Amino acid sequence: DIQMTQSPSSLSASVGDRVAITCRASQSISNYLNWYQQKPGKAPKLLISAASNLQSGVPSSFSGSGFGTDFTLTISSLQPDDFATYYCQQSYTTSYTFGQGTKLEI
């Protein structure tokens, strides 16, 4: 299986801050990388597909970049609703794997 490693595992930030979460794959996955946001007690929500494709309805403060093994999710200006846990996921192979998650806290 392809291993996905996120960093940091947790992050403290404030409203208005710019934050970046990184995701590293154990082998090249081209751009087969998605980002999800999960809030407590809720299902994950797709934010970004194909490394940089922002989903409809997702604020433009979110952006994704990267190719191959290294990827980044950036939030340009944190809003109160953004405090959640974020997961990356590779879909390069059918044995899909997720990163361990990054908890974004105030």
Next chain:
Amino acid sequence: QLQLQESGPGLVKPSETLSLTCTVSGGSISSSDYYWGWIRQPPGKGLEWIAMYFSGSTYYNVSLKSRVTISIDTSKNQFSLNLNSVTATDTAVYYCARQQYSGTYFFDYWGQGTLVTVSS
């Protein structure tokens, strides 16, 4: 608007079989454009992909393959998960989800999740 809803027992005894069903509304499960899958999340932990169905083919997590079966019932617009010989490590919130391809494969619609506890 597509909706997915998991159903099944919330408590399963060790060594028994966990059986869950996902009912899809607002769209047809027969569409050849979409995949249908299961993902789980142990309490306080991360996400683990379990299985997927697409156009007559099934795909499984290698670590669970010997115990898992995914099936589809187009007449009821449902798909199901069976996981046998469960242990406490199978305790998790189980999500059903739709997957599609647009540049990459991604899960775009999810059920709300159902907690399954394995305990005697």
